[in-house]
Amino acid sequence: MADKVILDTDILSEYFKGYNANVAARAAAYVTERGVFAFTSVTVFEIVYGLQVKGASSQLAKVLAWLDQNEEITPVASDYRNAATIKVAAGRQGSVVELPDCLIAAIAVRLERPLVTGNTADFQAIQRTGVKLIIENWRDEQT
Amino acid sequence: MTITLSPDQEHAVRAAIDAGRIASVHEFIEHAIATLPSGSGSVEAPPNARTIFEQGLGMLGSPEDAALIDEVVSIAYQERRRPSKRGAAF
16 A cells, blocks of 8 residues: 655645646556545645635635545644754755745655655755655656 | 653654634544544545545646636745844854
8 A cells, every 4th residue: 555645735736736647547547546645734725825825715615625534644743843943954065945845755754755755856855854754746647 | 552752752742722623632643543543454444535635636727726726836835945034144
């Protein structure tokens, strides 16, 4: 059975669009095994914020109804502490990573779940700090 | 049955209660049981489990909605990369 994963905002949006065949195929295979998708509250914030900024109330209602049927992972206290550690470690290596990426990475590491993202460069910078973060990109064809 | 939570798990449950997302530990357990994956015998699968994929795929697939969600992601990732006003010296 596939590992439980955490979807990042860009991959979730790709799935909502339905244009990318690799994302659609991998999402279909995943949800068949796991039943629901999982994402962090950071992603929920970003989607709600963006759709509200754009005044897209009908799209927001549709998306929220779908999000509510899936698994939203809320950060716990240790995630914030570990996010701080990640940010400092990345900074010492010359990489600037901000709270959202650090927090998502900290959650993925705590839960030992791969992070599904197309934002690989920023999360690779976090990997280089030594944290056990696994990255998958569903835009890539499954090998 | 006795269930032992890790400190993080216990904190998460207490935080959910404090935030009003669940009313009690009892409600938390009821919710957890309701979300068990199918195949557990006595517990029914979530009613929309099979159709969640279909509901979400292409939900924002019209050209207008696709452009909208692209912009939402762009806003989000600009925010993620916006450096703090005063960067720390490492």
